[in-house]
Amino acid sequence: MGSLQLFHSFSVSVSPATNLRRPLNNGRVSACLNVDVEAPNPLKMKSGGSKEVIEEEGKVLVGTYARAPVVLSRGKGCKLYDPEGREFLDCAAGIAVNALGHGDPDWVRAVTEQANVLTHVSNAYYSIPQVELAKRLVANSFADRVFFSNSGTEANEAAIKFSRKFQRFTHPDDKQPATGFISFTNSFHGRTLGALALTSKEHYRSPFEPVMPGVTFLEYGNKQTAKDLIQQGKIAAVFVEPIQGEGGIYSAKKEFLQALRKACDDAGCLLVFDEVQCGLGRTGYLWAHEVYGVYPDIMTLAKPLAGGLPIGATLVTERVASAVAHGDHGSTFAGSPLVCSAAIAVLDKIANPSFLSSVSKKGHYFKELLIKKLGGNAHVKEVRGLGLIIGIELDVSASPLVDACRNSGLIVLTAGKGNVVRLVPPLIISEKELEHAADVLHECLPALDSN
Numbered sequence: 521m522g523s524l525q526l527f528h529s530f531s532v533s534v535s536p537a538t539n540l541r542r543p544l545n546n547g548r549v550s551a552c553l554n555v556d557v558e559a560p561n562p563l564k565m566k567s568g569g570s571k572e573v574i575e576e577e578g579k580v581l582v583g584t585y586a587r588a589p590v591v592l593s594r595g596k597g598c599k600l601y602d603p604e605g606r607e608f609l610d611c612a613a614g615i616a617v618n619a620l621g622h623g624d625p626d627w628v629r630a631v632t633e634q635a636n637v638l639t640h641v642s643n644a645y646y647s648i649p650q651v652e653l654a655k656r657l658v659a660n661s662f663a664d665r666v667f668f669s670n671s672g673t674e675a676n677e678a679a680i681k682f683s684r685k686f687q688r689f690t691h692p693d694d695k696q697p698a699t700g701f702i703s704f705t706n707s708f709h710g711r712t713l714g715a716l717a718l719t720s721k722e723h724y725r726s727p728f729e730p731v732m733p734g735v736t737f738l739e740y741g742n743k744q745t746a747k748d749l750i751q752q753g754k755i756a757a758v759f760v761e762p763i764q765g766e767g768g769i770y771s772a773k774k775e776f777l778q779a780l781r782k783a784c785d786d787a788g789c790l791l792v793f794d795e796v797q798c799g800l801g802r803t804g805y806l807w808a809h810e811v812y813g814v815y816p817d818i819m820t821l822a823k824p825l826a827g828g829l830p831i832g833a834t835l836v837t838e839r840v841a842s843a844v845a846h847g848d849h850g851s852t853f854a855g856s857p858l859v860c861s862a863a864i865a866v867l868d869k870i871a872n873p874s875f876l877s878s879v880s881k882k883g884h885y886f887k888e889l890l891i892k893k894l895g896g897n898a899h900v901k902e903v904r905g906l907g908l909i910i911g912i913e914l915d916v917s918a919s920p921l922v923d924a925c926r927n928s929g930l931i932v933l934t935a936g937k938g939n940v941v942r943l944v945p946p947l948i949i950s951e952k953e954l955e956h957a958a959d960v961l962h963e964c965l966p967a968l969d970s971n
């Protein structure tokens with residue numbers, strides 16, 4: 521296949537003083553005033569074949585990702601395609617991001633119309649889509665106010681800062697207001713140094729220590745240890761995923777979340793639900809915590825909210841918001857008109873009760889199907905989850921099965937200690953597609969025997 525880039529001509533002004541370490545595009549860009557030069561046109565960028573892209577990636581990207589050897593260049597609905605036209609059924613949705621699948625017409629319309637009108641403005645000004653999205657989130661949740669950011673980890677960083685500020689604000693005379701945090705085994709809250717400090721896997725944290733101090737990890741589900749620590753009065757907030765995603769698809773018990781709620785109320789500590797992965801319709805409920813009837817002081821959202829564009833949201837009660845003042849936090853890109861318009865299109869669809877009940881119905885059907893088709897295999901320990909967040913726990917590494925599925929045209933993820941197959945398809949997936957996914961998983965099970 522040909523070159524990675526398709527070049528087109530445009531006029532560029534470059535200061536004669538510009539000191540280019542190396543000419544761009546192998547010398548095609550001339551560092552002089554107003555000349556016609558050839559530069560990559562991102563709209564027409566024609567990829568090479570998969571092999572070429574993978575080779576090029578290895579030369580120019582920082583090696584943070586252990587990527588599967590697949591280039592995804594196009595998507596429609598729940599299908600993804602590589603540059604050679606190979607089709608994949610998407611049961612990963614990014615990682616629980618593309619809730620409406622790929623190229624949803626209402627989402628595309630919202631994005632293109634807004635891009636034609638206004639893409640970005642500084643948060644030093646008001647913008648209509650941001651206010652509209654916040655109104656919808658508030659109208660559909662426990663929350664009174666919203667802070668926007670650009671990712672899940674940032675939504676949690678905001679929650680960390682707001683929790684600390686809340687403790688200072690509510691204890692103005694206290695020389696040492698509560699600054700500690702509780703997080704749980706198998707938790708995942710993000711990669712920045714605050715959210716990372718709340719993430720249980722030591723392997724993620726230890727190369728970057730010291731991370732934010734003051735975090736205690738407790739056993740997920742253990743009410744008593746949490747109660748004992750919270751009542752000591754040194755904890756600003758407890759961070760918990762009502763359903764843990766990265767950690768292996770573990771659902772909290774109602775009594776556990778109820779106990780956390782009560783202990784937090786008694787001690788004046790905040791309860792933060794991280795619904796970055798399990799929120800926004802994935803369970804068949806708009807918010808995962810609705811399943812339990814337990815409500816947080818702060819909820820963090822991200823992944824599916826803007827249907828694939830970067831967004832984070834920290835939803836808070838009025839009590840929490842009242843502790844936060846001008847200048848306490850902010851972000852250049854957050855809550856842009858473009859991203860918020862996309863999110864409005866997503867939220868309007870997902871919040872529809874008939875959409876949510878279809879997720880419940882499909883999730884139930886899929887789980888039963890998986891239990892029926894895979895349950896008899898000696899390596900399958902459990903099929904668990906709610907709605908369209910499902911984990912298949914194995915007694916061996918899930919990687920050979922995930923690889924075999926991909927080779928058979930099905931994209932699924934791992935979770936936990938690598939021994940869980942994670943299924944988080946687009947919420948629009950059809951029963952027929954779910955049947956196909958279950959069939960492929962079943963056919964690929966022998967791959968586990970070579971473990």
Ligand SMILES: Cc1ncc(COP(=O)(O)O)c(C=O)c1O
Pocket residue numbers: 615671672673674676708709710711761765766794795796797798822823
């Ligand atoms: C529960 C949870 N919180 C936070 C994050 C971090 O989100 P992001 O990768 O957008 O920073 C993730 C990502 O997987 C997540 O699953």
